Amino acid sequence: MSEITNETVTAIEATLANVDRALERLRAGTYRQCQVCGREIDEADLIADPLLSHCPEHPELG
Secondary structure, three states: OOOOOHHHHHHHHHHHHHHHHHHHHHHHOOOOEOOOOOOEOOHHHHHHOOOOOOOOOOHHHO
16 A cells, blocks of 8 residues: 555645535536636536636636
């Protein structure tokens, strides 16, 4: 069995925080809305990355 590193724990915590934010957007009805410009995020992009919070026009946030 391999040891769990601090980096692994940090990565898991970051993923969980992203899931929490996605769930908050889902509850608020803004899940498909870009958090930067307000445009609708394409369904194919959300299928590829369900935690996506911005449209492809903002690659610096990726």
